[in-house]
Amino acid sequence: MSAEQRQGIRQMLARTPTGSEPKNIEEQREGFATMMSAFQVPAGVTRTDIELAGRRAVLVEPVRDARPGTMLYFHGGSFALGSPETAMSLTAHLVLRTGMRAISFDYRLAPEDPFPAGVKDCFAAYRELLEQGNTAESIAVVGDSAGGAMSVTTALSARNQGVPVPACVVCFSPGGDPMRSGGSLVSRRDRDPFFTPEALQASGERYLAGANPDTEMASPISRADMSGFPPLLVQVGGDEILLDDSVHLTERAREADVDVVLDVTAGVPHVFQAFVDHLDEAGLALDRAALFITQHVARG
């Protein structure tokens, strides 16, 4: 039934105009915000600007049927674009499906603040939630794309520093390694409507700004020791050149004896869950993510 929907998404994306002029970072950010604003924020949540670890964040709460627990959300945008607002549709849909509040966090971005600024911000946000009295068992760390990488480095940082790890980590289409390789860079090249290997390479260089990529925090997907990592759910689209990042991350988790789910929806693009209003599979995937989160976040 939804083969037509998947095809419709492909055609919609194929029509997206891509300017021929290289854009500066502010133009890129505006373009990304415009693109993401097409995804409607559903009714049934309230949004409040708050501060967390010295940075802006947005608290997203369900109007009704609230349950205990917090999702700490890290938006995507290639480590350089995006904000809590650009991921608000996805965040709000998760809030409605789980009944849990989310805090979407505005971490520092490249090129102004390259690696490891964002990594440090995201872990500081998690640690401040603990200092506010939230238990680690009550927190799910969730992110899409570059924010998926941030969710992984946040849990790794907690483990490395002897801080309790969150209840679980959920990544949508994580893009984790600035200098990546992998079969899907080739096999999905002609299908991916968003990324080319060259564009990923360029955004990776912008993020690292000369830092060594060969470290756990810079390249969590290919370098992380995942021992002691909390239960992990990774959802990814089958048409992504980033597909193998998800495959490799979950392989490492499996080898480190981590509870791990790799959930692939075929024929759909990067962060396909955003298309929840147009694609049945997006809602189904979000329902599976919501079950995973509520299974692992303690109710007490």
Added chain:
Amino acid sequence: MSAEQRQGIRQMLARTPTGSEPKNIEEQREGFATMMSAFQVPAGVTRTDIELAGRRAVLVEPVRDARPGTMLYFHGGSFALGSPETAMSLTAHLVLRTGMRAISFDYRLAPEDPFPAGVKDCFAAYRELLEQGNTAESIAVVGDSAGGAMSVTTALSARNQGVPVPACVVCFSPGGDPMRSGGSLVSRRDRDPFFTPEALQASGERYLAGANPDTEMASPISRADMSGFPPLLVQVGGDEILLDDSVHLTERAREADVDVVLDVTAGVPHVFQAFVDHLDEAGLALDRAALFITQHVARG
């Protein structure tokens, strides 16, 4: 919290006496039935002996909160042991969680009826459900261990013969290839409380009885072309030497553009879902399987 439960399961299995005398097939079947009878069938279902495709089957229905749809269930037992009764605890737990009826099917077993007798029986059972007026969209095919392989070959047979494929396939710890290889045969050898590579080899030879293993139906995990396969969920324990069968099956599905979820629970054995009364992760996994099934089985 459940680290203790996982450890408890390990200790329980380590105490299981294993006779030093080689047993004949009837003794093996009795031992398997005794072992599996330790898993309680929950209240809230009715069981009725029926006939399907000329073989015995057990219809398992929820006493309340029924919803449309049918799970066609294939039990495990190394292609030579087991019956609908030995998997009844698992089957009934799925019926309670989905609200759907299950039909657990008594396919022919080796050594009396080696490959491809069981494969043919299972596909005949599926086809008869269609002939009875059930739509393919209303049927989930589910199996554990060797029954997981049967669920895969049933969907492959449907595709190959131009019969509509089921709504989805769910495998618990599928053991698909009689002549298998894979890293987990080595890496999990000291942890797996049920199987050794030598025992798998012996049961594979008993099942094939001289048939060529190098075919899609004999070795679906390493030989199947998965194109056109329905959405697939594979759940597996991290302590299994069969782990890589699940990994390889889902890799093949991914490469064939199939919607596919690989769901690994670390530190638990083969078909750990059976331990639902003793292990929180078993119930959580069954809840995820039930969501997957109800997402894909049409309500109409």
